[in-house]
Amino acid sequence: MEHLSYSTRTAFHSLMKEKWINLLSSLTVAASLLVSAMAIITIFNLENFTRTLPERFTMVVYLQDSVSPEDTQKLIGQLKNKDYVSGTKYISRDQALNEMKRTLKDVSNVLEGLDENPLSSSIELKLKKESVTAPAVKKISEELKKMPSVGDVYYEAKIAETVYLLKTSIENMSIIILCIISFVVLFVISSTVKILLYRRKTEIEIIKLLGATGGFIRAPFLIEGGVIGFFGGIFASIGATVFYYSLTTSFSAFMPILKTMVLPVEIVVLLPIAGLVMGVIGSLISVGRLRL
């Protein structure tokens, strides 16, 4: 206990004695934590985005013109029971025509020349995530075509393919990037602390000659490293919040996807803790290097 109080006093004494240098170190730590926070926010949102990708894929089942309302209901029921279907949406031929008119906008008067609605009723299917792969979709479409009342099945094969590819590649890449970033941040923090401690080499050597144990020598440095890291983390939290709000408010104007971006609250809380832990680990590495 005596020992701990000495370590704490010593740590805070030297933190205050060279407060500018220590503030600078904190800011360096903050910078590297901020970069990783920005990357984590980005990756988190990309993950969110890829999770919705399969939902963007739809398969359209066109009904034969002659199908009665009862058969339509029966077909919808059958489709709903398929284990690869996650949702259905019936679109009557009248709805389809209205939709088309809306799409054509200013030239929709073309359609007024028609005697009769030439479109078919259809059912839009959403598939379960795991079924949105090129081969699975192809098999499903063939199965559906053979069902009674079904006229034709339409889907964009390319979308099914890319959705799957994207999902897996984004997930893999996120993991790789996160690993690289953690490594870099730990490196930057530990080297910042190391540069700080390096100046103290002589001091450490003297204390050793006086008979101090490794723990006695390390303690103040670990506390210092922790405090520097902790403040770095707080600065980074502030930075990440600013980054998030500037993205969602200003930049979202021309990249609408940014508007749906989420700031994981955990990250803002975790940054100071991460800073503290990394500061302590960084000190440990650095003090270790000085061969106690």
Add this chain to the structure above:
Amino acid sequence: MEHLSYSTRTAFHSLMKEKWINLLSSLTVAASLLVSAMAIITIFNLENFTRTLPERFTMVVYLQDSVSPEDTQKLIGQLKNKDYVSGTKYISRDQALNEMKRTLKDVSNVLEGLDENPLSSSIELKLKKESVTAPAVKKISEELKKMPSVGDVYYEAKIAETVYLLKTSIENMSIIILCIISFVVLFVISSTVKILLYRRKTEIEIIKLLGATGGFIRAPFLIEGGVIGFFGGIFASIGATVFYYSLTTSFSAFMPILKTMVLPVEIVVLLPIAGLVMGVIGSLISVGRLRL
């Protein structure tokens, strides 16, 4: 000259003597330069993108059905002469119908029920950049409507509005962000150098007591700062190139806009120079602080 050779030798001697610490400093500098390089690449590309925004705005002039080919040619000539027009494109009614069929894709058979092409010929106008603002566009459209042979004029008012807003807000924001970043980078670099030099306070004081002038003392430190900054810049260049290629190749899959991204070659060349200059300035600031 003697003096310069001494400074250089001293600088490289102490760079080599503590090469790990110096490498770490270089990497810290690299990290902050890299962040700014990434920001600059992003801003540069946003600027590129906003410069093309007005080109995305088109105004469609529909011709009256009765207009003869000669009158059409005459109208096109007149439009080309307007000082707010930067380009024209004539689209005949047949081309318009084909285009529509392509848009409708699978349901294009609707159009086969038509006896006769109900569409009008049209001329697509591109406007000069400065004319793409909401009031200017409105005035132009009214002027055009009054011209002979013109049936109707169509444009999306909202686009004209947002294009102008976006263009100015992106430009303003880029300047602000660039200023903030330059400031932060200079700060980080000069503090990295400062932390490095801080350890040398005693050394500097001794050299002063031996009768050295400020220049004699500063020279090796400036060279050291410059070398550290220069290497930081080289690392940042490598990082920026990696960042660029990873964005354009991997990420562009789900953000197609990234595919058109440009890596300004200048930045890769300028980073080491910027690092060098900032390293020297950082040293100057730091050595200045030590009151020579």
Add this chain to the structure above:
Amino acid sequence: MISFQNATKYYENKPVLKNIDLSVSKGEMVFLTGPTGAGKSTLLKLLYASELPDEGEVTVGDFNIGRLRPAEIPLLRRSIGVVFQDFKLLENLTVYDNIALALRVRGRKEKDIKGLVLEILKNVHLRHKSDNYPLTLSGGEQQRVVIARAMVSEPSVLLADEPTGNLDPDTSKHVARLFYEANIHGTTILIATHNREMYKNTGKRVVRLENGVLLGEEIG
């Protein structure tokens, strides 16, 4: 308490101490002298394991210097007080804290520390400088802080390397008296010095080292 048996130490392949045989019994006070560069500081460094012997045996109490386990080094050093030739004061600590450090390292309670530090400061006539930082002290004042730090923990062995190099003759005599007092109370003391006044007419053993070789001894 202290014994060298055929101890040899090399720096950069050159022997700095050659086949040293020396023993200092518990409670003894011995002087070590010899020209500059003879190896006096190196001999002392072996005793607090700042350097290790390359050949032969060196023991201090129960510690065999050549075969210390890493965890034993702090224990050895805590049984010794050292007056370093180059002072080794911590610039960032006040005189008080520099001396207190020797007690804190030994795990002494803060409430005991204060009394002990102020007492020893009075003994070296530096009570009024307790809040000063080392760099604001004169050379001789710094040297006395080092002496105080070495003695405050009342170690069983006291090693002093040129402890009066920056002291005037009167102050040197006063410091010598402090050493004698400690010796009377049982402390084993080994002092490396050029200062003849320190050992003249003391009746203590004076060991002469030259060029890394022990040239025998006389009585001071």
Add this chain to the structure above:
Amino acid sequence: MISFQNATKYYENKPVLKNIDLSVSKGEMVFLTGPTGAGKSTLLKLLYASELPDEGEVTVGDFNIGRLRPAEIPLLRRSIGVVFQDFKLLENLTVYDNIALALRVRGRKEKDIKGLVLEILKNVHLRHKSDNYPLTLSGGEQQRVVIARAMVSEPSVLLADEPTGNLDPDTSKHVARLFYEANIHGTTILIATHNREMYKNTGKRVVRLENGVLLGEEIG
């Protein structure tokens, strides 16, 4: 060459030097003695403008210490060689480069430097240590490097603060001889020392300082 007129210096509002009147003429050699903490080092610091006088006048050659322009400080210091009490060697430079630095600072040509440095190293018997770093030298060896650095540029004024504190009597005599030689060649020398042997029977002025006050002088 050197003159103090009613010079006073305060540290933390306490006078450390009080109304000092002292003058050393060109080519003279003067010893400064007195107990530890008397103010000897402070008196020397005033001469190389490491500290400034709070009252009175201090001049060295044509320089008035209290009224130096910043650009004059390096010029003053280059006309002086100082043996610092705490050595002030640069740990990162070899013995050779530490000494050469004194010449480089004075803008001497590299081709002249080598000869001068090796010559002075021979004079202090450290020719074989020229590539060593200070921390691998014994206390006395370091002190001789400091002496060599102060003398290598053949300054018109030489200030030495306790230059023999880490030297054995023989080496001290040798160093004293080097100072006398320099003095014979015209160097003005002021030496602060506790070492009576240094000024005994020299016939030089010995000035006694006690508690910041000049107590008059005798002939050594």
